[in-house]
Amino acid sequence: MTRPEDDQSQKPPLLRLILFVGKPFGIAFVPQHYVQVVYRMGKYAGCRGPGMIYTSRLTETLGPLVFTKSQRHEYTFENIVARDVLAVTMRLATSVAYDPASAPELASTLTHAPRETYVNIAGVYIRWALLSKANRFNAAELTQADVRAQIENAVQEQANQELKFLGLRLSAKLRILSVELPATLTERHETIAQRRANILASTEFHPEEYRRAMVSEVLERLAQGNAESFVNFSEILEAYAAEHPAEGEAGARPTNLPRIVEQPPLTLEDKSHTQVEQPLKGAEEQPPPARPKSRL
Numbered sequence: 001m002t003r004p005e006d007d008q009s010q011k012p013p014l015l016r017l018i019l020f021v022g023k024p025f026g027i028a029f030v031p032q033h034y035v036q037v038v039y040r041m042g043k044y045a046g047c048r049g050p051g052m053i054y055t056s057r058l059t060e061t062l063g064p065l066v067f068t069k070s071q072r073h074e075y076t077f078e079n080i081v082a083r084d085v086l087a088v089t090m091r092l093a094t095s096v097a098y099d100p101a102s103a104p105e106l107a108s109t110l111t112h113a114p115r116e117t118y119v120n121i122a123g124v125y126i127r128w129a130l131l132s133k134a135n136r137f138n139a140a141e142l143t144q145a146d147v148r149a150q151i152e153n154a155v156q157e158q159a160n161q162e163l164k165f166l167g168l169r170l171s172a173k174l175r176i177l178s179v180e181l182p183a184t185l186t187e188r189h190e191t192i193a194q195r196r197a198n199i200l201a202s203t204e205f206h207p208e209e210y211r212r213a214m215v216s217e218v219l220e221r222l223a224q225g226n227a228e229s230f231v232n233f234s235e236i237l238e239a240y241a242a243e244h245p246a247e248g249e250a251g252a253r254p255t256n257l258p259r260i261v262e263q264p265p266l267t268l269e270d271k272s273h274t275q276v277e278q279p280l281k282g283a284e285e286q287p288p289p290a291r292p293k294s295r296l
Contacts, residue, residue, distance in 0.1 A: 037063030044108035070095035086139040089180040095172035103167030129158040
């Protein structure tokens with residue numbers, strides 16, 4: 001594999017001439033988005049570049065080239081526990097950059113690692129920050145735009161603070177691409193949404209629309225030659241008369257009023273007391289009959 005500093009296709013002729021003449025004297029070239037690790041007497045002495053650099057051929061040697069450009073990566077984190085103890089899956093996207101000069105204590109170790117290692121290390125700290133920030137909201141709230149914006153800013157700030165000692169940073173805005181809720185919560189939300197739709201449908205129901213649908217059904221059955229129907233024709237006629245009042249009438253008589261039937265209250269015979277027959281009023285006022293006279 002050709003090293004970036006050995007690729008002559010992107011270098012102008014003058015630069016190639018300078019490198020050809022100055023290479024024995026310690027002149028080297030570092031491409032853009034790279035830094036050159038330099039060892040002095042076998043010990044890490046820092047990084048130089050990009051551009052033309054000078055090294056002492058007697059005491060210094062060149063190490064690996066370190067990629068410092070931002071690397072775009074998407075992370076998928078499972079089992080992120082929300083405040084209501086539900087595990088969700090979140091997918092994030094951000095960019096990770098490494099600068100050896102910002103953490104010289106660990107640069108001697110991290111400069112030998114491949115560029116994919118920086119992305120993996122940053123993913124661990126992003127997950128830790130996400131666990132602490134997402135736990136403040138319910139699983140349903142994690143799908144809201146304002147809540148996700150708060151989590152994005154908080155996670156990026158905490159992750160940069162913790163990655164600072166390694167020389168890593170999130171160089172681009174962290175974005176939450178998707179939040180996958182557990183299957184049980186999704187089914188519950190679907191049930192609630194269906195219940196709300198049924199409630200709204202019942203509130204918007206109008207009797208005239210129901211009657212109009214019944215009339216349409218009867219006409220379709222009659223057109224098909226089927227005279228049997230479960231619809232009462234008297235109700236259909238009353239509905240039609242209510243919707244189309246005759247001329248000169250002030251208004252149609254409502255047909256859906258309940259019919260009130262008056263019934264006498266039911267009484268039970270009281271058999272606990274003996275009823276005494278009262279004498280008739282006319283019998284008290286009538287005088288007793290006269291006795292016949294004796295013949296003696």
